[in-house]
Amino acid sequence: MDLKLKGKRALVTGSSSGLGESIVKMLANEGATVIVHGRNEDRAKVVCQEIINNGGMAEIALGDLSTDNGADEVASAALKNGQIDILINNAGVTSHKSWGEATAIDWAEIYNNNVVSYVRMIQRIVPQMKTLGWGRVIHIGGGLAIQPIKEQPHYNATLAARHNLSISLARTLQETGITSNVVSPGAIINPMVEDWLVNAAPKFNWGTDLEEIKSKAVQQLIPNDTGRFGEPEEIAGAVAYLCSTYANYISGATIRVDGGTIKCL
Structure with a gap:
C-alpha cells in the first residue's frame, strides 16, 4: 500500500535509537524526508546514514527538548530545509521509582521531560503546519496512561498527560487539516x-x-x-498509517497497539 508520504517532511523526536528509530526508518521507506532527532550526534548520524544508504532522505536535528533553548535548536534545524508536515512526539525518559522513592523533584523532572517537551515541539512546529492547511501530530503514549500500576506513578501520570493533551490539541485544530492522535504501545x-x-x-x-x-x-x-x-515495527506501522491520507478522518483518537493488554472499551 502506498501511504502517499512522498514529498512530506517528518520530524520524529527521539529517533536516534529505540522505537523512534524504527518509526523514522519506516517513514523514510514510505518516501517521506525524515529528520532524525537526538542528543547524541554520533548515534543520529548512524541512523541518518543507514536511511540514506537504503535510498531514503534524511536530515539531523540535535538538541535537548527538556529546555526551551534545546527545543529552539531542534525546531530551527528541522525547518531549515523546508516545512514540517508531520511531527511525531516520541522522545522521553522512564523511571522505575515507587511512591516511596519518587520525590516531588522527580515528579517535576519527568513531567518536564515527558510532557512539557511535547508541548515545546507542538508550539514550535504546529503554527507553520497551519499555513500548509495539512499536518499530522502523533504522540507516543502508553497503556499505563489508561490502566496505571502501583509502580512508577510519576511515569504513569506523564503518559496520561500525553493522551490528554493530544485530544485537547485535536479539538483546537479542528477544520485546519491537521490531526492529532496518540499511538499507545504495550510492552515492546x-x-x-x-x-x-x-x-x-x-x-x-x-x-x-x-x-x-x-x-x-x-x-x-x-x-x-x-x-x-510487541515489536518496534508494529508500533511504527500504526504511526505510519496515521501519517497517511488514509487517516484523514481520524483525530483525537488513541490507537492501542498492545496485543489486547488493556482490557477496556
Whole structure:
C-alpha cells in the first residue's frame, strides 16, 4: 500500500535509537524526508546514514527538548530545509521509582521531560503546519496512561498527560487539516528489555533460554491476547498509517497497539 508520504517532511523526536528509530526508518521507506532527532550526534548520524544508504532522505536535528533553548535548536534545524508536515512526539525518559522513592523533584523532572517537551515541539512546529492547511501530530503514549500500576506513578501520570493533551490539541485544530492522535504501545521488546528479562529471570524462575524467559514474562507480567511482546515495527506501522491520507478522518483518537493488554472499551 502506498501511504502517499512522498514529498512530506517528518520530524520524529527521539529517533536516534529505540522505537523512534524504527518509526523514522519506516517513514523514510514510505518516501517521506525524515529528520532524525537526538542528543547524541554520533548515534543520529548512524541512523541518518543507514536511511540514506537504503535510498531514503534524511536530515539531523540535535538538541535537548527538556529546555526551551534545546527545543529552539531542534525546531530551527528541522525547518531549515523546508516545512514540517508531520511531527511525531516520541522522545522521553522512564523511571522505575515507587511512591516511596519518587520525590516531588522527580515528579517535576519527568513531567518536564515527558510532557512539557511535547508541548515545546507542538508550539514550535504546529503554527507553520497551519499555513500548509495539512499536518499530522502523533504522540507516543502508553497503556499505563489508561490502566496505571502501583509502580512508577510519576511515569504513569506523564503518559496520561500525553493522551490528554493530544485530544485537547485535536479539538483546537479542528477544520485546519491537521490531526492529532496518540499511538499507545504495550510492552515492546528491545535489547534493553531483553537484558532486563535475563537479569530478572532467576528471581522469577523463568529459566535461562531467552524465548522461554520472554514467554513466561508475558504470562506473569503482561498477559495479552497475542501471548507475546510487541515489536518496534508494529508500533511504527500504526504511526505510519496515521501519517497517511488514509487517516484523514481520524483525530483525537488513541490507537492501542498492545496485543489486547488493556482490557477496556
